[in-house]
Amino acid sequence: MKNLRHAGRVVLVTGAGGGIGAAIARLYCEEGASVALVDFDEASVRQQAALLREAGHTVEWANADVAQYDACARACAQLAAKLGPIDTLINNAGVSPKHNGAPAPVWEMHPQEWERVVGINLTGSFNLVRVLTPSMVERRFGRIVNMSSVAGSAYLPIVAVHYSATKAAIIGFTRHLAGELGPYGITANALAPGRIETPMLKTVSAQANQAVAAETPLRRLGTPLEVAKVACFLTSNESDFVTGQVVDVAGGWLMR
Numbered sequence: 001m002k003n004l005r006h007a008g009r010v011v012l013v014t015g016a017g018g019g020i021g022a023a024i025a026r027l028y029c030e031e032g033a034s035v036a037l038v039d040f041d042e043a044s045v046r047q048q049a050a051l052l053r054e055a056g057h058t059v060e061w062a063n064a065d066v067a068q069y070d071a072c073a074r075a076c077a078q079l080a081a082k083l084g085p086i087d088t089l090i091n092n093a094g095v096s097p098k099h100n101g102a103p104a105p106v107w108e109m110h111p112q113e114w115e116r117v118v119g120i121n122l123t124g125s126f127n128l129v130r131v132l133t134p135s136m137v138e139r140r141f142g143r144i145v146n147m148s149s150v151a152g153s154a155y156l157p158i159v160a161v162h163y164s165a166t167k168a169a170i171i172g173f174t175r176h177l178a179g180e181l182g183p184y185g186i187t188a189n190a191l192a193p194g195r196i197e198t199p200m201l202k203t204v205s206a207q208a209n210q211a212v213a214a215e216t217p218l219r220r221l222g223t224p225l226e227v228a229k230v231a232c233f234l235t236s237n238e239s240d241f242v243t244g245q246v247v248d249v250a251g252g253w254l255m256r
């Protein structure tokens with residue numbers, strides 16, 4: 001029997017064209033929500049939306065770069081006009097760029113590349129929160145999940161400094177949101193995935209991933225669905241009194 005605990009909810013997921021975001025969008029659909037998919041890769045987000053519609057789910061999609069405030073505002077207005085007011089926001093879109101096949105050391109990182117990644121991984125989450133919280137505050141209800149990473153609080157040589165810095169900032173951002181928005185019935189939590197099998201991993205050697213699996217207590221990498229399950233839990237009625245928390249989804253890797 002399906003768990004329809006998100007029936008009646010309208011959920012917006014960024015980075016929903018693939019990887020963890022696509023799994024999150026699908027699980028919300030399966031749990032009864034209407035889902036708005038946002039991604040800057042138009043072909044991917046269109047395809048994910050088509051797959052979900054074919055399965056009978058209520059979805060709309062928008063092609064937007066989360067780093068662009070105006071594009072976020074336009075996309076949210078269009079999506080809310082079709083689905084109704086958005087009450088659940090999953091800020092999942094993020095990038096972990098490589099430079100010549102490896103993370104750029106800080107002394108070689110171009111300032112524009114720093115700005116670009118901060119724009120997507122951090123400002124992108126602010127943009128969506130800024131656009132959507134006025135109606136959440138007005139309706140005295142909202143659920144927000146921001147995607148951090150174990151890299152936000154542990155040194156991971158596989159990523160570069162902009163990535164770690166933005167994922168750490170997401171934790172402070174989330175806790176501040178929890179404090180400020182709590183009195184209006186809005187919760188904000190963060191997820192800190194460990195290594196999850198998604199397209200983001202395609203630049204990492206199989207050997208490196210095996211080494212992570214070997215040092216993970218559960219002895220494997222995670223799946224996008226395992227991250228999605230925690231996002232759905234944290235925004236369901238089962239987590240009504242949970243806010244300002246950072247939840248690792250990492251199989252025990254890098255327990256801190």
Ligand SMILES: NC(=O)c1ccc[n+]([C@@H]2O[C@H](COP(=O)([O-])OP(=O)(O)OC[C@H]3O[C@@H](n4cnc5c(N)ncnc54)[C@H](O)[C@@H]3O)[C@@H](O)[C@H]2O)c1
Pocket residue numbers: 014015016017018019020021038039040041044064065066067092093094095096120124147148149150192193194195196197198199200201
């Ligand atoms: N995969 C991992 O091991 C891992 C671990 C920890 C945290 N994370 C985080 O989880 C999130 C999802 O990662 P993933 O592994 O699914 O990545 P992914 O690369 O597989 O998917 C990311 C999606 O975000 C979209 N996207 C990227 N930049 C965007 C932008 N500016 N505007 C709109 N959409 C954009 C991409 O088109 C893509 O569909 C990211 O925030 C990532 O940092 C991933």
Ligand SMILES: CC(C)C1=CC=C(C(=O)O)[C@@H](O)[C@H]1O
Pocket residue numbers: 096148149150151156158159193194195196200201202204
């Ligand atoms: C895919 C690789 C570069 C990677 C990205 C993000 C991570 C994170 O924890 O945020 C790493 O675990 C790693 O999988």
